[in-house]
Amino acid sequence: MELDASLLLPGQPIHIPARAPAPQLGPGTYSRDAQIRASVLGVPRFQGSTLTIPRVRPQPPSPNSVVLGSVTRLSPLQAMISISVVDGVPLPPGEEFTGVIRTQDVRATEKDRVKISDCFRGSDVVRGTVLSLGDARSYFVSTARNDLGVIFATSEAGATLEPVSWQEMRCPKTGRIEQRKCAKPEGL
CATH class of the missing domain: 2.40.50.140 (Nucleic acid-binding proteins)
Structure with missing residues (x-):
């Protein structure tokens, strides 16, 4: 199943393809008003049938940052x-x-x-x-x-x-x- 791989802010909806079965919600996600949303800053990913958002770890500045x-x-x-x-x-x-x-x-x-x-x-x-x-x-x-x-x-x-x-x-x-x-x- 293909997801939009853009960075999401907490509270933003996660768009699941229309024909896809409802995924299990893992860390970094929650459901409100029949909409799956991000609870942390990150990029949504599937691990099997579970939708997760691994936390984005901040990095110290480097040249060209x-x-x-x-x-x-x-x-x-x-x-x-x-x-x-x-x-x-x-x-x-x-x-x-x-x-x-x-x-x-x-x-x-x-x-x-x-x-x-x-x-x-x-x-x-x-x-x-x-x-x-x-x-x-x-x-x-x-x-x-x-x-x-x-x-x-x-x-x-x-x-x-x-x-x-x-x-x-x-x-x-x-x-x-x-x-x-x-x-x-x-x-x-």
Whole structure:
């Protein structure tokens, strides 16, 4: 029996082919309202006639891993981020890694004109790729592609900022423009 092999979040329905017999439910699955659902993050698999979802084990970042993290500290030469998602897999609570985005790793062009304060602010959520292990405590992270950069930010007025260009976001409450290194939204 063939299943859709995509990663499911807890609560998402598991689509079983229409003519297939009802499977036995194993670890990582449950039934609610006549619908089989995932109870853990993972990819559904059949083990005989039993449907299971083995847990996805988070891995530490490695070169080329896509990471999500929030900005914790800024200096004129770098932004520190607390990495909480590695290659789409959330890390367990309390297990986070530190990333450093240096000025030369913010964008691919005009690297010498980058001002960290114009690209990131504290608590911004950033998508980046791991370049390498930096020092003993952190990873070097890059946002030098169009799909990388700030994906979520809050304005000074407390509203969620909306990207208007690759370097600007607008507050929907006040209309004020704030500088950021924006990630191009997926699908555009």
